[in-house]
Amino acid sequence: MSTAEPLVAPAPAERPPVVNDFSIIVGTKNGSGSQTANATILRALFKMGLPVSGKNLFPSNIQGLPTWYTVRVSADGWIARRETAEITVAMNPATMADDLARTAAGGIYLYPDDAKVQLSRTDITYYPMPVKKLSAASDVDAKLKGYIANMVYVGVLAWLLGIDRADIEAALAWQFRNKAKAVATNMAVVNAAHEWAGANLTKADPFRVERLPESKTAGLIMIDGNTAGALGSVYGGVTFVAWYPITPATSLADGLHDYLPRLRGDAETGKPTYAVVQTEDELAALGMVLGAGWAGARAMTSTSGPGISLMSEFAGLGYFAEIPAVIWDVTRMGPSTGLPTRVSQGDLLKLYLLGHGDTRQVVLMPGDVAECFEFGWRAFDLAERLQTPIFVASDLDLGMNQWMSKPFEYPDQPMDRGKVLTAADLERLGGFARYKDVDGDGIGYRTLPGTEHPLAAYFTRGTGHNERAGYSEKPEDWTRNLERLDRKHDTARKLCPQPVVEQVEGAEIGLVAFGSVTAAVEEARAMLAREGIKASLLRPRALPLAEGVRDFIAAHKRTYVIEMSQHHQLCDIIRLEMPELAGRVLPLNLCDGLPVTAKWVSENLLARETK
Amino acid sequence: MSTAEPLVAPAPAERPPVVNDFSIIVGTKNGSGSQTANATILRALFKMGLPVSGKNLFPSNIQGLPTWYTVRVSADGWIARRETAEITVAMNPATMADDLARTAAGGIYLYPDDAKVQLSRTDITYYPMPVKKLSAASDVDAKLKGYIANMVYVGVLAWLLGIDRADIEAALAWQFRNKAKAVATNMAVVNAAHEWAGANLTKADPFRVERLPESKTAGLIMIDGNTAGALGSVYGGVTFVAWYPITPATSLADGLHDYLPRLRGDAETGKPTYAVVQTEDELAALGMVLGAGWAGARAMTSTSGPGISLMSEFAGLGYFAEIPAVIWDVTRMGPSTGLPTRVSQGDLLKLYLLGHGDTRQVVLMPGDVAECFEFGWRAFDLAERLQTPIFVASDLDLGMNQWMSKPFEYPDQPMDRGKVLTAADLERLGGFARYKDVDGDGIGYRTLPGTEHPLAAYFTRGTGHNERAGYSEKPEDWTRNLERLDRKHDTARKLCPQPVVEQVEGAEIGLVAFGSVTAAVEEARAMLAREGIKASLLRPRALPLAEGVRDFIAAHKRTYVIEMSQHHQLCDIIRLEMPELAGRVLPLNLCDGLPVTAKWVSENLLARETK
Amino acid sequence: MPPLPSAPAPAAAKPATNLVGLTKADYKGLESTLCNGCGHDAIAASIIDACYEYGIAPERLIKLSGIGCSSKSPAYFLSRSHGFNSLHGRMPSVATGALMANHTLSAIGVSGDGDTGSIGFSQFKHMIRRNVNMVYIVENNGVYGLTKGQFSPTSDRGQELRHQPRPNEFMPIDLCMEAIISDCGFVARSFAGDPKQVRMLIKAAFAHRGTAVLDIISPCVTFNNKDDSTKSYAWGRGHDEVVNDPLFVASRDQITVDYAEGESRAVTMHDGSRIVLQKLDSGKHDPTDRAAAMRLLEDARANQRFITGLIYVDQSRPNLAEVENLGYTPLAHMPESKTRPPRETLDKLMASMK
Amino acid sequence: MPPLPSAPAPAAAKPATNLVGLTKADYKGLESTLCNGCGHDAIAASIIDACYEYGIAPERLIKLSGIGCSSKSPAYFLSRSHGFNSLHGRMPSVATGALMANHTLSAIGVSGDGDTGSIGFSQFKHMIRRNVNMVYIVENNGVYGLTKGQFSPTSDRGQELRHQPRPNEFMPIDLCMEAIISDCGFVARSFAGDPKQVRMLIKAAFAHRGTAVLDIISPCVTFNNKDDSTKSYAWGRGHDEVVNDPLFVASRDQITVDYAEGESRAVTMHDGSRIVLQKLDSGKHDPTDRAAAMRLLEDARANQRFITGLIYVDQSRPNLAEVENLGYTPLAHMPESKTRPPRETLDKLMASMK
Numbered sequence A, B: 001m002s003t004a005e006p007l008v009a010p011a012p013a014e015r016p017p018v019v020n021d022f023s024i025i026v027g028t029k030n031g032s033g034s035q036t037a038n039a040t041i042l043r044a045l046f047k048m049g050l051p052v053s054g055k056n057l058f059p060s061n062i063q064g065l066p067t068w069y070t071v072r073v074s075a076d077g078w079i080a081r082r083e084t085a086e087i088t089v090a091m092n093p094a095t096m097a098d099d100l101a102r103t104a105a106g107g108i109y110l111y112p113d114d115a116k117v118q119l120s121r122t123d124i125t126y127y128p129m130p131v132k133k134l135s136a137a138s139d140v141d142a143k144l145k146g147y148i149a150n151m152v153y154v155g156v157l158a159w160l161l162g163i164d165r166a167d168i169e170a171a172l173a174w175q176f177r178n179k180a181k182a183v184a185t186n187m188a189v190v191n192a193a194h195e196w197a198g199a200n201l202t203k204a205d206p207f208r209v210e211r212l213p214e215s216k217t218a219g220l221i222m223i224d225g226n227t228a229g230a231l232g233s234v235y236g237g238v239t240f241v242a243w244y245p246i247t248p249a250t251s252l253a254d255g256l257h258d259y260l261p262r263l264r265g266d267a268e269t270g271k272p273t274y275a276v277v278q279t280e281d282e283l284a285a286l287g288m289v290l291g292a293g294w295a296g297a298r299a300m301t302s303t304s305g306p307g308i309s310l311m312s313e314f315a316g317l318g319y320f321a322e323i324p325a326v327i328w329d330v331t332r333m334g335p336s337t338g339l340p341t342r343v344s345q346g347d348l349l350k351l352y353l354l355g356h357g358d359t360r361q362v363v364l365m366p367g368d369v370a371e372c373f374e375f376g377w378r379a380f381d382l383a384e385r386l387q388t389p390i391f392v393a394s395d396l397d398l399g400m401n402q403w404m405s406k407p408f409e410y411p412d413q414p415m416d417r418g419k420v421l422t423a424a425d426l427e428r429l430g431g432f433a434r435y436k437d438v439d440g441d442g443i444g445y446r447t448l449p450g451t452e453h454p455l456a457a458y459f460t461r462g463t464g465h466n467e468r469a470g471y472s473e474k475p476e477d478w479t480r481n482l483e484r485l486d487r488k489h490d491t492a493r494k495l496c497p498q499p500v501v502e503q504v505e506g507a508e509i510g511l512v513a514f515g516s517v518t519a520a521v522e523e524a525r526a527m528l529a530r531e532g533i534k535a536s537l538l539r540p541r542a543l544p545l546a547e548g549v550r551d552f553i554a555a556h557k558r559t560y561v562i563e564m565s566q567h568h569q570l571c572d573i574i575r576l577e578m579p580e581l582a583g584r585v586l587p588l589n590l591c592d593g594l595p596v597t598a599k600w601v602s603e604n605l606l607a608r609e610t611k
Numbered sequence C, D: 001m002p003p004l005p006s007a008p009a010p011a012a013a014k015p016a017t018n019l020v021g022l023t024k025a026d027y028k029g030l031e032s033t034l035c036n037g038c039g040h041d042a043i044a045a046s047i048i049d050a051c052y053e054y055g056i057a058p059e060r061l062i063k064l065s066g067i068g069c070s071s072k073s074p075a076y077f078l079s080r081s082h083g084f085n086s087l088h089g090r091m092p093s094v095a096t097g098a099l100m101a102n103h104t105l106s107a108i109g110v111s112g113d114g115d116t117g118s119i120g121f122s123q124f125k126h127m128i129r130r131n132v133n134m135v136y137i138v139e140n141n142g143v144y145g146l147t148k149g150q151f152s153p154t155s156d157r158g159q160e161l162r163h164q165p166r167p168n169e170f171m172p173i174d175l176c177m178e179a180i181i182s183d184c185g186f187v188a189r190s191f192a193g194d195p196k197q198v199r200m201l202i203k204a205a206f207a208h209r210g211t212a213v214l215d216i217i218s219p220c221v222t223f224n225n226k227d228d229s230t231k232s233y234a235w236g237r238g239h240d241e242v243v244n245d246p247l248f249v250a251s252r253d254q255i256t257v258d259y260a261e262g263e264s265r266a267v268t269m270h271d272g273s274r275i276v277l278q279k280l281d282s283g284k285h286d287p288t289d290r291a292a293a294m295r296l297l298e299d300a301r302a303n304q305r306f307i308t309g310l311i312y313v314d315q316s317r318p319n320l321a322e323v324e325n326l327g328y329t330p331l332a333h334m335p336e337s338k339t340r341p342p343r344e345t346l347d348k349l350m351a352s353m354k
Ligand SMILES: Cc1ncc(C[n+]2csc(CCOP(=O)(O)OP(=O)(O)O)c2C)c(N)n1
Pocket: B244, B245, B246, B247, B282, B306, B307, B310, B336, B337, C067, C068, C069, C070, C071, C088, C111, C112, C113, C114, C115, C116, C139, C141, C143, C144, C145, C146, C147, C152, C220
C-alpha cells in the first residue's frame, strides 16, 4: 500500500441494500486485455438472469490510452447508458484519480493495492486488490501476466456483489469457446481473488446481485450489432463483399470473415458460395459492389463516415443507373478521422442525399440488434426489388457494444431477386426496355450480363437515357426518367420496414427515435410517466419516411425527435418531407460522442415541456 | 436544289413588322466551327444597341453531334431563354427536319441550297443559301472551308434582318482580337453572302432589327459567368489554383490561364504571383487547395457535380479543421457523367451539407455575371475571415453562356486576410489558443506555417481537439467546439452577401430565385403583372440564409421558389431553416436540362395561383 | 443522318460466319460519334475483328469503360454485349465486381490515358495486382479528349496545347512499365494505325487468364495529332519499332503455322492457343523475361523509342477468381438453397449466444 | 502518468546546441501514444536527431501525415513545427498545396504502407511525378496498424493475420520501385532498427531538392512482428543487406571525411553537401544509375533480399516550385499590391468587352 489512507472506509450506517440495479465502470488502458474480464462479468450476470448491457468507451489508439467499460445491471430491463456508475474498478494509473472523482456518491471503488492514488472521498467504500500478487501466482506464461491480472477484479467483484462463480465459469467457457485450459487458468485467478476477498475484505456497501425468482434473460442472446448485421447478411445470401477497414465498421466485415466460411461453403463442391475482397479504398469498394450487383450478385460493403463521403459519386451512379447494392454505415463522430471511437448519428441526412444532382437514397434504420440481423437480409431483397443502393444506418453504440435480444428469427420469406428477365422471358417477350415502367411501380426490368439471348444486352450509364437505355439528352426523356425514379422512391416508402408505433392514450407529445438512441428513449418514457408526462413513441425504420410518420405527428401536439447529431438530422428530414407539420416537430439532440442517456432525455424533455 | 419544293414560300398577306423582338436558332454539328459565326451575330446586335443573350445547347461530344445556338433579341431587355425561335438557320443535315418542325409559326427557315429537306410547312418563309458555292469562292485554306461556310448565314441574316455590316465587322474584330487577316477573310464571305441575298432573295417575312434611338447596350459588356468568375478571382488575389478538367467548369480554369499571366506577373521580379496546378483528380485538387489555404495562400478550385462528390471528405475536413478555401461548382445535370452539357441547380443541398457528420458549408449564389465577378473576389475575403471553405454555386447556363452586364466594379474594400497572428503578435500575447472564441464570433486566431516564433506552431487535424488544438476526445471539448462552429455559421449568415429584394406593394405572393433562373423569373414577373398578379422577388445570395429571407416569407402569403432541380432544393433549405414558415414556401421547379423560360414560370405560376 | 459510304455488296453471297456461327455484323456496335479519324474508332474496329475471329459469343462478354472519348468506345462495338460506362477512372473496380459476380464471362475494359493514368491510377494498379481476368485497353492519345485538350499524364514532356499556359513539364508515365511492376502477366503496346497488330494482341490477350494490359497509342486528331507529338499518326508511322509481331494461333486451328524455329518463338497459353512471336530485326526481346521487359521499356524511355509488340507475358499467377477459389456456378447464379443456410444453423447459433 | 525512466542528469552541463542554436529538446514532440516498441517511435526519434543535426529551424518546417498509427508520428516530434494530420491517403496533395503556398519551407511527410500504397497510391505517385520538395517517409510495417491488423499492399505473400480468413495472396508492392519509375530523384530504403542509417538518410533527403522517398521498414509489434514476417525486427536484423551506408556531410562541415577513393563514392548535392556512400562488400551499386537501381530492386524482389541504403539519386529534375517559376516571396506572403491588379487594368478589360 502506497497511500496513508485506510483500506476500507467506515461502513455508512444503515444503507438499504441496492439489488440488481447499478452500474459498474472499469477503467483500464487500451490494449491491456481487460475485454475478456469485462465480457465475463457481463455474461455471468446475464446468465444469472439479470438484464445487462455492456459498453466500451475506447480511444482511437491501439495500446496505452485510457479506456472504460461499463456494465449496467437493471432488473427492470433498462439497457441504455447511464451517466454515472456506482462501482468503479480503477485499473489505469493515468485515470485513477478522475475515476474516483466520477464515482457516484455512496459508491464503491476497487483499485490495485500498489496504486498511487489519493483516496480522498469520504462517501465512497474502498477496496484494494492484491492484483500483482495474485496474478504473479498464476501459472500462466509470463507474457500473459498482464492480461490475467484483470481476472483479479472479476474474482473480487464476484465476492463483493455475489456473482455466482458457476456463472463466471460458464461465461469464461463461452468466451474461450470451451478451451478447457484457458478457462481453467482464468478461473484459477478468479477463485484466488474471490478467496482472498473473502478472507481479507469486509463488505461495507449495499450493492449486490441476486438471482431472480424468474430469469429475465432466459432464452435471450447477447450480441453486438455488427455481428448481427454480418449474420443477417449471411442469411440474406450475400455473395460478394468488398470493404475497406474502418472503425467502427470493421467488426461487421470481421463477422463476415468469421461466419461465411462456417455457414456458406458449398457442401457439394467444397467451394465457397461467396467472395470477400478487401479493397484499396472505399471508392473501389462501392465500385466493386455496383459491378457485382449489376452482374447479379448480392453485393455489400460496410464503412463509416469517411468512407461514405468517398462513396458519394458511386452512390449517385448506383441511384441513377439503378443497381442493387447494400451499404452499411456504422456511424462515428465527426469529419475525416473525427472521433473514430465515439458514437454519432450525424450521417443520416448525408446518406439520404448521397450523390450529387437530385438523388434520394433508401436508408434502413435498425433500432436494435435483432433489426440489424433482420435488415441484414432484408436489405438484399429490397435492393434487388427496387434496383437501387440500400443503405443501412447503424451506429457505433449499436454496432460495437453488447446488447440483449430475443434470438433472431429466420427469414420469413424466400429471397426476392427482383425483376430479372431470363433468355426464355426475352424469347417470349421479343425484347425489353430496361427503363420502362411496365408495372407502374417505377421499377423496370433488367437482364444480367451473360444472359444468352441476342436481345438481352443493354448499355448501362449514369448519363441520360431513354426507356430503352439508349443515350439521350432529350429533355422529355430526362424528365420522364426522373419522374419514374420518384415513383420508385414512393414504392420504396411502402416496401421498406414500416415504423413501430407505441401510441399512448391521451398523450400530447410524441417521441421519435432511431438506432441506439431507442433504448434511452424507452427508459426515458418510463421516467416521464413517473412525472405524469405521457408520451407516445415512434421508431421510423427507413427513409423515405412511411406514411405512418405523418399520422403520428398529426396525432400529437408536439413531437420531439431525439437523436445524436449536432444538426438534428432526422428532425430536419421529417420537417422537409412534411412541411405542413414542420412546426410541430421539435429537435432534442445531443452530439457529444457518448450514447445518450435516459436521464438526459427525460430532463431535457421536462425542461422543454415545463417552460 | 435537291427538293421539288419552291425556294420561297408565298409571302403571307399583311403581317405587321416584328422589330427587335425575336429569337434566332442555329442548328449545326458540334465542332463544325459555328461558334464564331454565332458569337459574331450576337455581338453585332449588341453593338447595334439591342439587348441580346446567346445560349449554346450542345451535346457531350467533340465533333459531329447536333448542337444549337440561340440568340435572343429583346428591345425590352429580357434575356432568358425562350422556348421557341422565329428564325431558324438549319446547317445540320441530321436535324434539319426537326429544326423545321420546331420553328415558330410564321417564322423563317434558312438552309443550304443543297440540303435534302422536305420544306413541308406552309406557314414558314424559306430562304435557301448557296453555302458551298460562296465558301468555295473564299480564299481561305481548304482545311478551313468548313468553318468559313458559317459566315454565309451571317451574311444572309444580316441582309434579311438588317444587321449593320459595320457592326458585324466590329464584332469580327472583337472575335479575332483584331487580327486583320482573319477579319478580312471572314468579312469577305459575309459580304459575298449579303450581296448574293440582295440579288437573289425576296424578303417575305416581318422580322427585322432596328438601331434604337437610344442604345440599350451602351456601356454594357458581354461575357460568360466562368470568365467573370475567373476575373473576379484574379482581382481577389488568388495565388494558388488546383483544378481538374470537367465540363462546364473547365472554362473557369481556362479564364484563369488566360488572365493570370496577363494581369498578375510581378513587375519587379518577372515572376508569377500565382501558381496553377492541374491535378490528377478532384480529391487532390481540394487537398492541395486546403494545404495551400492552411499555409496562407488564397487558394481555389473549380469543378462540377462529380468533382463535388469526390471532394466530400476533404470539404468536411476543411469545415472542421477551419481552413480557408474557395470552391466553384458550375452545376450540370445528373449523376456521375450525367448530362454534362445540360444545366441544373441540383447540387445546392449537397454543397450546403458537403462532408459527413454535421457539416454546414457556406455557399455563395451569384445571380448574374457581375456577381460571378464580385463573388469571385469576395469569396476569398469570406474564406479567410471565416476560416472555412466557401463554395460558389454557379451553373452551366450562367457559366458558359453569354450575358450582358454593367461593367464589373473594382473591389470596394481592401483584402480581408482574416485573423492571422504574426510572430510579433505572439511575442506580445505570449501564445495563442487556435480554437478559442476570443471575439464571440466563433472564429479563432490562426498562425501560418513558417511564422518564426517558438509558440507559433499548432497541430491541425479533423479529429476532436480542445481550444489549444490539442487532441481531445472529451465530450465537453467536442460539444464546445461544435457550438462555436455553429456560432461561426451565424457569423457567416451576417457577413455573406445579403438577399436582394424587390418588394411589391400589395403583393400576396413572393418569388424566390437564384443563379441563372433569375433572368427568367424577372421576365415572368412582367408577364404576371400583365395578368394582374403582383409578385415580389427575393434573390438569396448565400447560404446560410440571411434573416431577410424570413422577413420576406413572413410578408407574403405564398412564396414560390423557382429553381432547376428535381427535388426543389432551395425550397427545402428554406423550409428546413424556417420550419415555422415551411407551409408558406412552395416549390416551382423544373429539371429538364434546359434553362427555365419565363413562359414556363408564368404559366405554371398562373396555374397554381388560379386553381 | 447522311448515309454512310458503303462498298457494293457482292451478289447474294452468304456472309461468312465464325466458330460460334455469327457473322461479323453480329459484332457491330452503334455508329460512332467520335471525331472523324479518331484513333479510338480504329481500335473499336479491331476489337470487332478480334472478337469475331476469336469466336467470342458476344452475350458472354461484358464491355466496360470509365469516362472520356475512349470510354465511349464500348458503345461502338458489340451491341449484343452488356456494357457499362461507369465513372471517370473507376472502371477497374466495377469490372472487378462484375467478374466476381460472374467469373465465367469474358471482359473488355476500355479506358483513356487520363482515365487510367490520372484519376484512375490507383484502381488500375490495384486491379492488376489482383489479376482480374480481363482485357484492359488504354486508348492512349496523350491528351484529355473529351474535355477538349488538357495535358494527360502520358503527354510528352515539352508538348504544347491550346489553353495550357506553358509546355508540359512532367515526364510521361509509362503504362506498360507500371503494369509490369504491378505484376501484370500480359503487357503489350501497340498503335491504332497498325490494326493487324492490335487485332492479334487482343486475341492473344483473350487467351490470357488474368489482367492483360494493352497500351495502344491512339491519335486524337482534334487535339494532339501534330507531327511532333509521339501520339500522332505521323509519329507512330514514322517511329513504330515492332519488337515482335505476334501471331495468334487458336488452339483449335490445326494449321501448322509457317515459321522457322530460331527466328520466332511461341508462347503457349493455358487454353492451348499459341502466340507466335516473329522475331524482327530490331530486337531479340524475350517477353517471358520480366527483367528484360523492364530493361526494354527503360531503354525505350531513355532513348525515345516507340516500341510495339508483346512486351511481357507470364501466366503463372492465379487470377482473382482462382484466388477466391470460385467454383463452377457464378456467384450471381447461386440458388437460394446454396446461399441461405438452413434454419437449424441459425437455431444452433442462437443457442450458442445465450 | 507513471514517471518515465530517465538517466541521471550530468551536473549543470549546459545542453549542446546546433547550428541554429537549439538544443535537442527543442525538437521533441508530445509523448507517444503508440504501442511500446513500435517501429514508428524509433523513426520519430531518428527524425528528431536528424533535424537537430541538420540544424533545421523547426518553425521553418512543416510536418504532415495521412491517417494511421504511422500518421500519428508527427505529433511525437518537432512540437515547434506546424503539423497537419490530414485524410487517409491524401497527405501528398495537402503537402503539395502547402508547399506551393510557401515553397521556402522544409517539409516532412509521414505515411504508412496502407496510407501510401492503398488509398493514397495515386496521390503518392503523382506527388513524385510533380517532384514536390519534401521528405516523404513511409513507415512500412506491412499491415494496417490503426485498424487492427488487416493486410496492407506491402504485406508478404503468404502472410497470416488474425481475422484474415486466409494468407495474403497478392505480391507486395515495392514502394521504392514505384517511386523510381515515377521519376523520383531520391529513393532509399531503410530499417527502423538501424537508427544511424535512418538518420543519415533523412539528412541526405533534406539536401535533395525534390521529393525524397524513404521506405523505412518499421515493425508493428502488435500485429506483424512474427519472426517470419519480412517487416519484423527479427527479420530486419537477420536479413538487412546494406548496399551502401550513406554518410551525410553537410556543406558547412569542413572536416575531411575519412574515406578511401575507390572504396567509397560521394554524391554532391545542390547545396554543396555530400553523401558519402561507403561501399560495402555486398554490392557495388551505383545509385546514380537509374537502370541499375531498377535492376537492384528487381533482383531483391526476385530473390527476397532485404536491401537498405540509398538506392537512387538524381538531382537533375526541377521541383514543382521551380517548374512553377516561383520567386523569392512565398505566394502566401504576396502583398495585396502584387496580387490585386490595379483599377486601370479592370477598366481597360471592361472597355474591351463592350
Ligand atoms: C469525376 C470526374 N471528373 C472529371 C470529369 C470530366 N472528364 C470527362 S473525360 C475526362 C478526361 C478524359 O481523358 P482520357 O481518359 O485521356 O480520354 P480521351 O477523351 O482522351 O479518350 C475528364 C476529365 C468526369 N467525367 N468525372
